[in-house]
Amino acid sequence: MSNIVNAMYNIRQFDELARRDSLIHRMHPLAKLLATLVYTVLLVSYDKYATIALLPFVFFPVYVAAAAKIPLEPLLKRLLYIEPMIVGIGLLNPLFDHGTVVVLGYAISSGWLIFLSIFLKGTLAVTSALLLIATTGMDGVALSLRKLMVPKIFVLQMMLTYRYISVLLEEAARTVQAYDLRAFSSQRLKREVWGPLLGQILIRTMDRAQRIYDAMCLRGFSGEYCIGKAARPGWKDIIYVMTWGVLSAAFRGINLPLWLGNLLTGAGK
Amino acid sequence: MSHHITEGKDLFYAYPDGHQAVNGISFRIHHGESVGIIGANGAGKSTLLMLLTGILMPANGEVIIGEVRLNKDNMAMIRQRLGMVFQNPDDQLFMTTVHDDVAFGPRNLKIDEPQVEQRVVSALEQVGILHLKDRAPFHLSAGEKRAAAIASVLSLMPDILILDEPTSSLDPKSRRRLMKILGGFEHTKIITSHDLDMVLDICQRVIVMKDGQAIADGPAKGVLTNKVLMEEAGLEMPLSLQGCPVCGGEKT
Amino acid sequence: MHMADALISPAVGATMWAATAGAAAYSIKKVQSKLDDKKIPLMGVMGAFIFAAQMINFSIPGTGSSGHLGGGLILAILLGPYAGFLAMASILIIQALFFADGGLLALGCNIFNLGFFTCFVAYPLVYKNMIGKEFFAKRIIIASMVTAIIGLQLGAFGVVLETLFSGKTELPFSSFVLLMQPIHLAIGIVEGLVTAAAVSFVWKARPEIMEKAALNQALGALPIKKVMIGLAAIAVFTGAVLSWFASSHPDGLEWSMFKTSGKEELEASGNIHQKLAAIQGETAFLPDYGFKAAGKIEPTEEQTEKWPAVNGGTSLSGLVGGMMTLLLAAFMGFIINVKNKVKKRSE
Numbered sequence: 001m002s003n004i005v006n007a008m009y010n011i012r013q014f015d016e017l018a019r020r021d022s023l024i025h026r027m028h029p030l031a032k033l034l035a036t037l038v039y040t041v042l043l044v045s046y047d048k049y050a051t052i053a054l055l056p057f058v059f060f061p062v063y064v065a066a067a068a069k070i071p072l073e074p075l076l077k078r079l080l081y082i083e084p085m086i087v088g089i090g091l092l093n094p095l096f097d098h099g100t101v102v103v104l105g106y107a108i109s110s111g112w113l114i115f116l117s118i119f120l121k122g123t124l125a126v127t128s129a130l131l132l133i134a135t136t137g138m139d140g141v142a143l144s145l146r147k148l149m150v151p152k153i154f155v156l157q158m159m160l161t162y163r164y165i166s167v168l169l170e171e172a173a174r175t176v177q178a179y180d181l182r183a184f185s186s187q188r189l190k191r192e193v194w195g196p197l198l199g200q201i202l203i204r205t206m207d208r209a210q211r212i213y214d215a216m217c218l219r220g221f222s223g224e225y226c227i228g229k230a231a232r233p234g235w236k237d238i239i240y241v242m243t244w245g246v247l248s249a250a251f252r253g254i255n256l257p258l259w260l261g262n263l264l265t266g267a268g269k
Numbered sequence: 270m271s272h273h274i275t276e277g278k279d280l281f282y283a284y285p286d287g288h289q290a291v292n293g294i295s296f297r298i299h300h301g302e303s304v305g306i307i308g309a310n311g312a313g314k315s316t317l318l319m320l321l322t323g324i325l326m327p328a329n330g331e332v333i334i335g336e337v338r339l340n341k342d343n344m345a346m347i348r349q350r351l352g353m354v355f356q357n358p359d360d361q362l363f364m365t366t367v368h369d370d371v372a373f374g375p376r377n378l379k380i381d382e383p384q385v386e387q388r389v390v391s392a393l394e395q396v397g398i399l400h401l402k403d404r405a406p407f408h409l410s411a412g413e414k415r416a417a418a419i420a421s422v423l424s425l426m427p428d429i430l431i432l433d434e435p436t437s438s439l440d441p442k443s444r445r446r447l448m449k450i451l452g453g454f455e456h457t458k459i460i461t462s463h464d465l466d467m468v469l470d471i472c473q474r475v476i477v478m479k480d481g482q483a484i485a486d487g488p489a490k491g492v493l494t495n496k497v498l499m500e501e502a503g504l505e506m507p508l509s510l511q512g513c514p515v516c517g518g519e520k521t
Numbered sequence: 522m523h524m525a526d527a528l529i530s531p532a533v534g535a536t537m538w539a540a541t542a543g544a545a546a547y548s549i550k551k552v553q554s555k556l557d558d559k560k561i562p563l564m565g566v567m568g569a570f571i572f573a574a575q576m577i578n579f580s581i582p583g584t585g586s587s588g589h590l591g592g593g594l595i596l597a598i599l600l601g602p603y604a605g606f607l608a609m610a611s612i613l614i615i616q617a618l619f620f621a622d623g624g625l626l627a628l629g630c631n632i633f634n635l636g637f638f639t640c641f642v643a644y645p646l647v648y649k650n651m652i653g654k655e656f657f658a659k660r661i662i663i664a665s666m667v668t669a670i671i672g673l674q675l676g677a678f679g680v681v682l683e684t685l686f687s688g689k690t691e692l693p694f695s696s697f698v699l700l701m702q703p704i705h706l707a708i709g710i711v712e713g714l715v716t717a718a719a720v721s722f723v724w725k726a727r728p729e730i731m732e733k734a735a736l737n738q739a740l741g742a743l744p745i746k747k748v749m750i751g752l753a754a755i756a757v758f759t760g761a762v763l764s765w766f767a768s769s770h771p772d773g774l775e776w777s778m779f780k781t782s783g784k785e786e787l788e789a790s791g792n793i794h795q796k797l798a799a800i801q802g803e804t805a806f807l808p809d810y811g812f813k814a815a816g817k818i819e820p821t822e823e824q825t826e827k828w829p830a831v832n833g834g835t836s837l838s839g840l841v842g843g844m845m846t847l848l849l850a851a852f853m854g855f856i857i858n859v860k861n862k863v864k865k866r867s868e
C-alpha cells in the first residue's frame with residue numbers, strides 16, 4: 001500500500017513541478033534533453049577512480065535546480081530510495097580491488113575510490129535526470145521524442161501509459177485495501193489471492209482499454225496520432241545546449257579541482 | 270431543421286455471451302429535441318447509446334442519422350456529427366492535458382492548428398473551465414473531469430449530443446452547474462440517467478426502457494408522474510414530484 | 522536489478538541504446554503493419570497496469586519475504602512480443618524519468634535486459650513451445666515459471682556483462698555472477714508464479730481474451746533469427762564506429778571496453794571464465810600502472826586525470842581544490858536564489 005501511495009505522490013509532485021514557470025521551464029524540451037544527455041555521457045566517461053576530478057559536474061544540477069526553483073526535498077527523497085543499490089554495488093569494490101592509494105599520508109584500498117566515484121556519478125546522474133523531468137514534464141518529453149523522429153504510435157502509447165498510471169494506481173490501492181480490510185492481516189498478499197486480485201484488475205484494465213478505444217474512435221481516431229505543431233527551438237535553446245555542452249566538455253578535459261588546488265596550495269610547480 | 274433526425278428502427282443487440290441487451294426498440298428524435306432515456310440498472314440504456322454511435326452494430330434493425338443509414342463505410346462521416354460523453358470521464362480524457370484532450374477531435378479532422386486552438390478555447394469557455402486548460406486529468410475533481418469530457422466533444426461541434434449518466438458522482442453544486450451547461454445547448458440531446466430530477470429539468474421527452482425494450486415514450490412530465498409505469502420499470506418518481514413526506518401533501 | 526548510470530561506460534550505454542532502438546523500431550513496424558489501432562490503447566493501459574502491479578507486495582510462501590511483479594512476461598503473453606516489448610519500454614522510460622530507476626544512459630541496457638530477453642527470447646522459444654495449442658492450468662504455471670526464470674537469468678547476466686564491459690567497478694566476474702544469478706532465480710520464481718496466477722484467472726473468467734491474444738500473435742510468427750542478426754549487426758556497427766572514434770581520439774573519452782573485447786575474439790580460448798578473467802586483468806591494469814608507477818612516469822594529461830597519485834602534496838591540493846569547487850557551486854546556487862527572490866519582490 002505505502003508503495004502505491006508513494007508512487008502516486010511522486011508522480012504528481014514531479015508533474016506539478018514541471019507545470020511551474022521559470023527560465024529553465026521555458027527552454028525547449030529538446031534542448032533540456034540534449035543538454036542532460038551530453039552531461040550524463042561525459043560524466044560517466046570518467047574512469048572508475050575519478051572522484052575529485054568529476055566534482056565540477058556539480059555545477060550543472062545546482063544551476064538547473066536554482067534557476068528553475070526546484071525544491072531539494074523531492075530530489076533528496078528519490079535519491080534516498082535509489083542510493084542503497086548504488087552504494088551496495090559500490091561497497092563491494094574495496095573487497096575486490098587490491099590496489100592501494102595514499103591519501104594525506106594514509107594508505108587505503110583503491111576500491112574506496114571506486115566506491116566514491118560510483119556514488120558521485122550515481123548521485124549526479126540521478127539528480128540531473130530528475131531535474132530534467134521536473135523542469136520538462138512528460139508532455140515535453142513526448143514532444144522531444146517526436147522531434148527526434150520517434151514514431152507517433154510509440155509516443156501515443158507511452159503517453160497513454162503515463163496518463164493511466166494514476167488511474168490504475170488508485171485502482172490497485174482500492175483493491176489491495178479491500179483485501180486488507182477483509183483479511184485483517186499483513187500488507188502482503190497471500191498466494192491464494194494473487195490470481196483473483198491481479199486478474200480482476202487486469203480484466204477491468206482490458207475492458208477500459210476497449211472503452212478508451214471507442215472514445216478515441218468517436219472523436220475521429222484512425223490510428224494516426226495528431227499532435228499540434230510545437231515551437232521550434234530558438235537561439236536561446238541552442239545557446240543553452242552549447243553552453244552546457246562546452247562547459248561539461250571543458251570540465252571533463254581539464255581537472256579544475258586539481259588546478260584550483262595547485263593554485264591555492266602552491267603545489268605541483 | 271428536420272434533417273438532423275436520429276432514428277432507431279427495430280433495433281436488436283445481443284452481447285457475445287448471448288445476453289439480449291437491446292430487444293426491439295424504435296424511436297425517432299427530431300432536431301433540437303432533448304430526450305431522456307431512463308430505466309433500471311441493466312435495462313440496456315448504455316447499450317442503446319453504443320448502437321446509436323456505431324460502437325456496436327445492431328444484429329437487426331437500423332440506425333439512421335440525418336436520413337443516412339449508419340454503416341461501416343459512412344461511420345467516420347456520421348460520427349463527426351455525434352458527440353458522446355461517456356459514463357466514466359476517465360475513459361474519455363485519455364490525453365495528458367485538458368487542452369490536448371479537447372484538441373484531439375478537431376486535430377483528427379485535420380483542421381488548421383489556429384482554428385483548433387479557437388475551438389478548444391470556445392469549448393472550454395462554454396463549460397467554464399478555461400482556466401484548467403493546461404492541467405492534467407489526474408489533477409481534476411470529478412465535476413471538473415465531467416466538464417472537460419463534455420468540452421472534448423463540444424470542440425467537434427456536434428449536431429447531436431449524447432450523454433451517458435452525466436450527473437453520476439457529482440456533488441449538488443457541480444450537478445447544478447452541469448445542468449445549466451446542458452440547458453444552454455440548442456443541440457439535439459440524448460441523455461441517459463438515474464437522476465430523474467435532472468431529466469425532468471432538461472428533457473422534454475422521456476423514453477422508459479425495461480429489459481431492452483421501450484415501455485413508454487412521451488412528454489417528460491406525463492411519463493415521470495405515471496406512478497404505475499415508473500414502478501413497472503423499477504424506478505421511482507423524481508423527488509420533486511413525490512409527495513412531501515412531512516406535510517403529506519401532493520405536489521403538482 | 523536495474524542497470525545504473527553510475528556503473529556504465531558511454532560505449533556500453535550507446536551500444537545498448539542502439540540495440541534497443543533497433544528492436545523497438547522493428548517492433549513498431551510489426552505492430553503498425555497489422556493495422557490494428559485497437560492495440561494502441563490496449564498497450565498504453567496495459568503498461569499502466571504493470572506499473573501499478575509492480576507496486577503490490579506478494580508474500581512468498583514459506584519465507585518471510587515478499588516479491589514484486591516485473592511484468593515483461595504478462596505483457597508478452599497478453600500483447601504478443603512486439604507490443605509487449607514496446608509497452609515494457611514505455612514503463613521503463615517513465616520509471617527512469619520519474620523515479621530515476623537506472624538513469625538516461627542506462628535506459629537502453631534496462632529496456633534490453635528486462636524487455637528484450639523476455640519478449641524476444643524466453644517467450645517465443647520457451648513459453649510458446651511449452652504452452653502448445655491449448656491452455657491447461659498446470660501447463661500455464663510451469664511454462665510461466667520456466668519462461669520467467671530464463672528471461673530473468675538472461676537479464677541478470679546482461680547486467681553482469683554490461684557492468685563488466687563498462688569497467689567502472691572492480692567486481693570479479695565470478696563473484697558478480699554468483700551474486701546476481703541466484704537472486705534472480707528467486708525473483709524469476711515469483712515472477713512466474715504471479716504471472717501464472719493472473720493469466721490463469723483471466724483465462725478462466727474471460728477465455729475470449731486469451732484466445733484473442735493467442736490469435737493475434739499467430740498472425741505473425743517471430744523470425745528470431747532475423748531479429749538476432751539485425752541486432753548483432755547494429756551492435757557491431759555501433760561498436761565499430763565508437764572504437765574508431767576512440768582510436769582517433771586517444772585521449773578523448775574512455776573506450777577501453779572495445780579494445781579489450783576486440784582482442785577477446787581473437788584469442789579463441791574456449792573457457793569463458795578465463796576469457797573474462799583476462800578482461801578483468803586488462804581493466805585492472807590501469808590502476809596498477811597509475812598508482813604504483815606514478816612516481817617514475819611523467820605526469821601526462823592522462824596521469825593527472827587519475828588524480829590520486831602517491832604524492833601526498835598532490836592529494837592535498839586535490840582535496841583543497843575539490844572543496845573549492847563545491848563551494849563555488851554552492852555559491853552559484855546561492856546567488857541565483859537571491860536573484861530569484863529579488864526579482865520576485867520587484868514584480
Ligand SMILES: Nc1ncnc2c1ncn2[C@@H]1O[C@H](COP(=O)(O)OP(=O)(O)OP(=O)(O)O)[C@@H](O)[C@H]1O
Pocket residue numbers: 284285286288289290308309310311312313314315316317
Ligand atoms: N460487455 C458485455 N458483455 C455481456 N453483457 C453485457 C456487457 N455489457 C453489458 N452487458 C449486459 O447487458 C445488459 C444491459 O447493459 P447496459 O450497460 O446497457 O445497461 P444500463 O441500462 O446502461 O445499466 P446502468 O444503469 O447500470 O448503466 C445488462 O444486463 C448487462 O449485464
Ligand SMILES: [Mg+2]
Pocket residue numbers: 314315316356433
Ligand atoms: Mg449504463
